Amino acid sequence: MRHNDLRSRDHAGYWAFVVHRVSGLVLALFLPVHFSVLSRALANPAGLDAFFAWTSQPGVKLAETLLVLALAVHLAGGVRLLFVEFVGWRAEGQKTAIALVAAAAIACALLFALNA
Amino acid sequence: MDVRAGAAPVVDAGERIEGARFAAWLFVLQRASAAVLALCVLVHLATILYAVRHGLSAQAIVARVHASAVWPAFYALFVVAVAVHAPIGLRAVVGEWLRMRGPLVDALLALAAAGLLVGGLYTVFSLGL
Numbered sequence: 001m002r003h004n005d006l007r008s009r010d011h012a013g014y015w016a017f018v019v020h021r022v023s024g025l026v027l028a029l030f031l032p033v034h035f036s037v038l039s040r041a042l043a044n045p046a047g048l049d050a051f052f053a054w055t056s057q058p059g060v061k062l063a064e065t066l067l068v069l070a071l072a073v074h075l076a077g078g079v080r081l082l083f084v085e086f087v088g089w090r091a092e093g094q095k096t097a098i099a100l101v102a103a104a105a106i107a108c109a110l111l112f113a114l115n116a
Numbered sequence: 117m118d119v120r121a122g123a124a125p126v127v128d129a130g131e132r133i134e135g136a137r138f139a140a141w142l143f144v145l146q147r148a149s150a151a152v153l154a155l156c157v158l159v160h161l162a163t164i165l166y167a168v169r170h171g172l173s174a175q176a177i178v179a180r181v182h183a184s185a186v187w188p189a190f191y192a193l194f195v196v197a198v199a200v201h202a203p204i205g206l207r208a209v210v211g212e213w214l215r216m217r218g219p220l221v222d223a224l225l226a227l228a229a230a231g232l233l234v235g236g237l238y239t240v241f242s243l244g245l
Contacts, residue, residue, distance in 0.1 A: 045174035
């Protein structure tokens with residue numbers, strides 16, 4: 001197996017890749033839970049409201065904020081990738097694009113955390 | 117013939133072309149679903165931020181989805197796109213990080229896609245009907 005040395009990781013593009021992959025994995029694992037909670041609780045609206053009351057705990061709020069961050073960063077990072085693949089890749093713009101992705105995702109998570 | 121020590125077993129050329137064709141289809145499906153999801157997730161994020169600002173309740177969610185046929189249709193499209201997108205993404209992750217590849221992995225991921233599709237559509241229709 002070939003190993004690249006650590007210099008290949010000292011790059012914004014590498015970290016954008018890691019964040020995109022980890023956020024995607026988190027979202028994929030969360031989806032069945034999301035569907036299950038929604039479908040079971042909607043058969044019993046009082047149960048869903050009791051669930052929402054449970055989610056007001058600080059630890060759950062933090063987990064929800066991280067999920068919103070994962071969703072926002074996967075969206076923004078995915079749009080960047082679509083641009084790279086279908087519009088064109090220019091080396092000089094990539095750090096700025098990655099910074100914009102991070103800023104948009106953090107802004108979404110903050111908006112959620114401040115309103116939730 | 118590949119005679120390098122430890123080289124992968126020689127694969128039939130026809131099989132290799134089939135594999136490449138399958139990978140190309142997955143690439144196209146992944147990007148097409150990503151384009152649909154970009155719009156769906158944007159709307160979903162805006163809805164989440166709006167909903168938490170106005171207080172989450174079961175009644176508010178049901179009322180919103182019942183307000184127009186556009187919402188169940190939107191969520192059904194969202195579910196279809198995500199059921200295509202997530203398993204293809206997982207295929208890359210288990211292939212590269214766990215080195216698990218092959219027909220069994222693909223079959224399990226197809227099962228995961230079917231599970232997401234059925235579970236998601238069931239949720240949408242239990243909400244919207």
